[in-house]
Amino acid sequence: MKKGILLVNLGSPDSTKVKDVRKYLDEFLMDERVIDIPRWKRYLLIKGIILNTRPKKSAKAYKKIWWKEGSPLVVISERFSNKVADKLDIPVALGMRYGSMSIESGIAQLVKRGVEEILLVPLYPHYAMSSFETVVEKAKEINRKKYPTIKMDVMPVFYNNTDYIKVMSANLKRHLSGFDYDHILFSYHGIPERHILKSDTTNSHCKIDGSCCDTHSKAHRTCYRHQCFETTKAIAKTLQLKEGTYSNSFQSRLLKDPWLKPYTDFELEKFGKEGVKNLAVITPAFVADCLETLEEIAMEGEHQFKSAGGQEYKHIPCLNDNDDWVDVMVNWVNEWVGEPVNI
Incomplete structure (x- = not known):
């Protein structure tokens, strides 16, 4: 079976415009694993209160850190993904839990390249409902509903690796x-x-x-x-x-x-x-x-x-696209693939 890797991080608004930030926050905060209260309460809280005030404040914050190339999180994740891909012999795709660069689009890219078995890599060192778990469950849902013939493995948390x-x-x-x-x-x-x-x-x-x-x-x-x-x-x-x-x-x-x-x-x-x-x-x-x-x-x-x-x-600074971090990820992936690992 042809193998491929899907790296997944949190996500980002498409721009610092209030409408884009509101759209992003809507998807993020309506996730039942982020705000885990009954849906009707979550709906009233998010749609009725938070989305009327928070997007403007968050948009100002995003403007402070936004890069010329776009969202720092997305740009850094793309750089990291590209570096990892350059060192592997199998396809690599990048997806985000929230926002336009979705998990589904990442899976679709891999399937289009003939991949039949995917290693899902949530880019979170620690287990939490609102990070690692929501990525895994969303990916499994898409896998089950749209790509039932694709086998999916999950890289575990690596907080103490x-x-x-x-x-x-x-x-x-x-x-x-x-x-x-x-x-x-x-x-x-x-x-x-x-x-x-x-x-x-x-x-x-x-x-x-x-x-x-x-x-x-x-x-x-x-x-x-x-x-x-x-x-x-x-x-x-x-x-x-x-x-x-x-x-x-x-x-x-x-x-x-x-x-x-x-x-x-x-x-x-x-x-x-x-x-x-x-x-x-x-x-x-x-x-x-x-x-x-x-x-x-x-x-x-x-x-x-x-x-x-x-x-x-x-x-x-975080590890970002640090070459040593890239090498660690490449070695982990090669272990999954069954290739020799560089120590």
Whole structure:
């Protein structure tokens, strides 16, 4: 069977125009795995309230980070996809969970090239309902309804994969060169606490307290919180970071429900007030820079930290189309294909 690869990331509006941002947010926020409330409530909340105010605010944010070539997330993902394709002997396509560059269009490209077996690669290191899971379920739905003869495998999350940890550690070390940091903040994308409980396959382990993430359980296979903490531990161990010089936080809250804590914006203000002078912030939940990393962390984060008394602030870029990261992905794909892997 001819094999092919489908890389999938979050997605982006087609432009910074309010109408395009509204269209994108409509699809994104109406996803039941993003806002997991009854559809009629979600409809009223999104269509009746959020889409009347948020698109203008988000459009302004997108304008701050938009590149001449287009959305940074899309441009970076395309560069990464092209580099991966150049090193493989099988077709590679790129799709997005939301927006015009859809998962369905990516599958269609591969099928048109004669592919009969697809490796779906959600570009998310950690498992969460609103990221990894929604990509997989959407792809499976399209596969089942429109391409039932196409076989589809899914690359698992790679939050603790040795190769991923090595390339993340090298990226952090490279960007910290010459920066005399006092603290490193590992800022992860935030999700509602109820998502952690819903993803608990044991229905009993997750308590979102100070111990459950460190107590071995099958629930960890789908526990975003545990997986984030494990990524930080692995990078800290690799780089031999001193205890007390790094910590975790979660960004991008929505609505008034309790989300994973501590909150990044609160931590940035706290560090500034408590005398942390030089702060580095890394965002390991993302493999490509996007609105959340370029605007929320690199721009707003710096303003929050310095306004609270901090002096030097360094945003660590994502892996993006880093050649080492490309090689890691190529090796993973070759393992699936059954080709020799370059170590």
